[in-house]
Amino acid sequence: MARSIKVPVATGERFNRLGQFLQLLAGRAVDIVQPETLSIGGIGGARKAAALAEAAEAFVALHQAQSPYNTAINAHLHASIPNFLIQECFDDFLEPWAREIMRGVPRVKAGYLEPSDAPGIGVEFDEREMAKHPYGPNNFLRLFENGWEKRTSGARK
DSSP states (O other): OGGGSSSOOEEOTTOOSHHHHHHHHHTTOOSEEOOBTTTTTHHHHHHHHHHHHHHTTOEEOOBOOSOHHHHHHHHHHHHTOTTBOOOOOOGGGSOTHHHHSEEOOOOEETTEEOOOOSSTTOOEEOHHHHHTSOSBTTBSOOTTSTTGGGOOOGGGO
16 A cells, blocks of 8 residues: 555554554555554563564654653664664754753754663653643643744753
8 A cells, every 4th residue: 555655654653552553564554653652562662563664664753742751762762773764853842841850851953863872761850840840731742732833942942
């Protein structure tokens, strides 16, 4: 299916089981899989989905619209995946405080995102700053509010 059109087909950000990827890839229905790391089983699940895609000669572009921490996780994953294509990153559209609650998150520079070389994922949480922004109706990523795509935040400081 995907091989019969000239536009690459990408999907999978809402999948929560590896079998869903297996079914699509077995039928060559997609060119690019987009597992959501948080939904497919974390780092291990994302790596398994990427391996399925590699076996089917498809690319991987992990879905990411949650937080700078997820950006850091996916940057590390992508650096280790041979069939990595591109990294989605909405961090420039976050509220300014999102950058203040954690240190060590990679930032896009000249179109590239480099994972940290610090231990673990390389991100440190600032608990005092986090306490100022408890999760709730006022503190989360509002991607689809009017004008969200034009918003700039502290991400470009």
